[in-house]
Amino acid sequence: MTADRRTDRRTDRRTGRRAGRRAGRPVSHRRRSGFRGRRPLLTLLVSAFLLVGVCAATGIAWDPFDPASARGASAPEINAPQSGDPGAASADPAPAAPPPAAGTPPPTPGAAAGDAPGDAAGTGAARPAGALPFDLPQQAVLRSGAAGKKLVFAHYFTPYPLSLDNAPADGDYYTRHYLNPAGESGKHGKYGGLLRDRPLPVEPKSGDWEYANLQQEVRTARAAGLDGFTLDVLSLSGRNWDRCNLLMAAARSVDPSFKIMLMPDMTSLKTDDPAVLAEAIATLGDAPAAHRLPDGRLVVSPFKAEEKSAAWWTEVLEVLRTRHGVRTAFVPLFLDFDAHHGAFAPISHGFSEWGSRSYVGQESSTRDVRRAHDLGKIWMQPVSVQDARPNQGVYDEAGNTATLRSTWTHAIEDGADWVQLTTWNDYSEGTQFAPSLHNGHAYLDLTSYYLTRFKTGSWPKIVRDTLYLTARTQFAAADPTGDQSLLMAPRKGSAAPRDTVEVLSFLTEPAVVRTAVGSAKDTHQAPAGVHSELLPLKTGAASAAVVRGGKTGAQVRLPHPVDRTVEVQDLQYHAATSGR
Secondary structure, three states, rough: OOOOOOOEEOOOOOOOOEEEOOOOOOOOOOOOOOOOOOOOOHHHHHHHHHHHHHHOOOOOOOOOOOHHHHHOOOOOOOOOOOOOOOOOOOOOOOOOOOOOOOOOOOOOOOOOOOOOOOOOOOHHHHHHOOOOOOOOOOOHHHHHOOOOHHHEEEEEOOEEEEEOOOOOOOOOHHHHHHHHOHHHHOOHHHOOOOOOOOOOOOOOOOOOOOOOOHHHHHHHHHHHHOOEEEEEEEEOOOHHHHHHHHHHHHHHHHOOOEEEEEEEEOOOOOOOOOHHHHHHHHHHOOOOEEOOOOOOOEEEOOOOHHHHHHHHHHHHHHHHHHOOOOOOEOOOOEEHHHHHHHHHHHHHOEEEEOOOOOOOOOOOOHHHHHHHOOOOOEEEEEEOOOOOEHHHHHEEOOOOOHHHHHHHHHHHHOOOOOOOOOOOOOOOOOOOOOOOOOOHHHHHHHHHHHHHHHHHHHOOOOOOOOOOOEEEEEEEEOOOOOOOOOOEEOOOOOOOOOOOOEEEEEOOOOEEEEEEEEEEEEEEEEEEEEEEEEEEEOOEEEEEEEEOOHHHHHHEEEEOOOOOOOOOOOOOOOOOOOOO
């Protein structure tokens, strides 16, 4: 390690870990954070009762499952033993169902394995007309020829499925314990609660609801143009392991072409025996949904591969080959690519890195891709939205959508072979692309635009005006009035905190965009194409509308106003789109 490289101590899900920091750029980092809802418990619970109304106001539909199924749902016991770490085996209140065989038909109405083209909500219904500023190519186009070789995955984190207990959203486990600073007997009170956002609520289902919900998540990702998930394998037993197996079956039942790349998490798995890990990989890899190269090799992409030596991994791969008959393509993901890629090159098909979550310091990815290609390896580029970790007291300044646009631009321009969205659903780090209560489908819809360029080589034509509005619900320097004692501060190397509202416009031709941020009303000229306009953050609501020829067109409004006084710190950007 060179003299100018520093190390940061950061906490993983259960233990501390060290990861190298590159000189002159933000650190590559990982998880475990908590919630920071901005409202007291009573307001949170009232807000939960209004989830349907919020969804309706933002154009987000609840899933049309049989409402009668909700009557039989029961929430977990409040006093039941719970783990403070959602990655632990005891973290979830409801037992996981045993995985059905691959291809098992869905158990509930409305969860059919097939989905209509453009199923954005993941419900089996067609994407709302005009949801995107462009027409997303059909799956056959995105998965064939050169486009089919440019793969896009999203990092799936098993502790946060759509529902933990199949209860109505106004009183489910997310609402009562994860979004509530007093939840789980107050164990997360120091940092204001475990989570700040949650999956977009789904209604309770009858039958095998966990399997049906995983099918729904696969549909949502597929409809956005994704090729599959990278599956964070946190444990080799317990509920997270059960969900791994269940997801493999759910993916196969929805779309045989939707692939699951295995990502053993070496910050969480507690085994030093190569044979033990090899057996687990072989078990998951036996599922038809497991991602394999065209030559049949199973892709194995361990998170923080450098936790074990290249020699140790060589033994794992050899056990897979000799004992289980599994040929592999090893694509290690590093927290410090600089320090470790040389030692791993002889056994690797490709490389990846976890990456940083601020829009500054992304230029080094150009060098990383070149190094990988010079060694004859593929490169899987991390693409991210933001990162805010209450229980670690740290966040990255994402600059509204600047980080999302910057990381996608580098993946495109630097020639990455694959992309990993980091993450699909790690709500404790605030990195989610998946449809959520505070962001709707906004970040996933934006990803579909850049994904199309990444895969096809051409920017899609903008055929309808669409606005995306992003802002925080509080100022970066707000001092919470509640009992929270651990506050988030910017990570070293991150961009400086800023208080801005961003209007990201996709226009078919130039137009005036009319804005209102609190009491401040203004207009700006926006060109045809994609344009970002920043406005000062002010208390109150934020909205924007396209005006052309004196007529108002696309309009968007953030459903949560900005408060000057807050009880809990919440530094995630909220998002909304006029398309929904």
